[in-house]
Amino acid sequence: CLNIVLTGNPGAGKTTAARLLFRWLRAHGLLQQDVFVERNALELKGTHIGWTCPQVKDMVNSALGGCLFLDEAYALSGGRDGDRGDSFSDEALRTLLTEIENNRSSLCVVLAGYRDAMLHLMRADP
Secondary structure (H helix, E strand, O other): OOEEEEEOOOOOOHHHHHHHHHHHHHHOOOOOOOOEEEEEHHHHOOOOOOOHHHHHHHHHHHHOOOEEEEEOHHHHHOOOOOOOOOHHHHHHHHHHHHHHHHOOOOOEEEEEEOHHHHHHHHHOOO
16 A cells, blocks of 8 residues: 655644545545554564564554554654664564565555654664
8 A cells, every 4th residue: 555754843744644644545445444543653662572573563453454653753763863773673663664565455654753863764774
């Protein structure tokens, strides 16, 4: 389906734009379910070894047929300061990318965050 990155400062309307995009895709039959899952990207990261992958998969599964909106997605690449991140972030990003690819015909993913930090995320190679 469609995956998109929205960038901007707080209050720029990223969440509203994602919801409108979801409604448009749903109205035109491109999404099968009336499901819009809105989460902070930090919620993808597990707190213990072995928890991240199942947590990401559960979140993706909850959005199948609809849209998964991840705010502050740059957190998966180490945040706004350009640091490298951690193994939980790397695992979350790897698992998310795999799940997006495996479910490309039944999932819309919208990643949102600050412009520079999102550019850093797009360059990440976990």
